[in-house]
Amino acid sequence: GLYPVIANASPSVSEELEFFLRHRKDAMWVCRLTPTGEVRDPKILGELDEAHRSTLDLVVRLGTASAPSLAAQSQESLTPTAWNNRLSSLAARGLLIERRSGKTKTFAPVLEVV
Template sequence: MLRSDQEPVLAGALNGKLAFARMIQSIDGNPETASPLFLDFRDVQVATASYLRESVFSLKSYLRLIDSKLYAVAANLNESVYDEFQMVADAKNDAIISCHLSDGGQISDVVLVGKLDPKQQITFDLVNRLRKADANTLKERFGETEKTTAWNNRLAGLAARGLIREFSKGRAKYYRPVVEVGNDGR
């Protein structure tokens, strides 16, 4: 888990870029399995869209670019900070997972901040409902008119955006939610 800058107000693109650099430096390697990286905003009262764009959304993109097994998750957002996340997500046509994370590590109130196209939203919702899915399973259970390739493309697209976790077992790939309620997210 990474804590925000421990300041009640996080503002400005330049400060966001500096925070992005600090976040990268504080990441201790790549885990063996795909895992959420909680970015804790517990003590933050205000965070501007420019700050979040240059820090959190840049980190989310960077983690996917380097094929990290870490997936950025914004934790403990107050209403004001949530609204700024939504503004950035809308402007970038992107999304991020948000949740409440207790001091004891309990996860609750998992939400998607941002919008997906309807087919991606259905795929995202199915992965979160089933807790584990692959393209063949989704085709067999939900895709009478959809080809396996279409399900595979949507799953891969969601994973590339950091919205679901991708796992490989031999040549097969399967997907899980980034955050699973009721456990430590792994």
């Protein structure tokens, strides 16, 4: 898998990238890196629809999630299949890391948000 992340972008580069991503209705991770290589201020730049944004926010809050676990604990009345579609879409965009654990796939954010 490829997980593109933009680090230490200047304000003008961030502005251009934001315009490009919004025009494509896409998003990606951006952050700052300290001189020692620590990730700071990770966030999503670009555009996600409300369903994908809420799903990403939920996975970020939980740290890791699977479609069955989200279906069981979420306030939204979605089936595991619907959750899996959302999670897989976010993974295909490089926003979540997908790992197989037996028959179940687990998903985690590319960058840890603290």
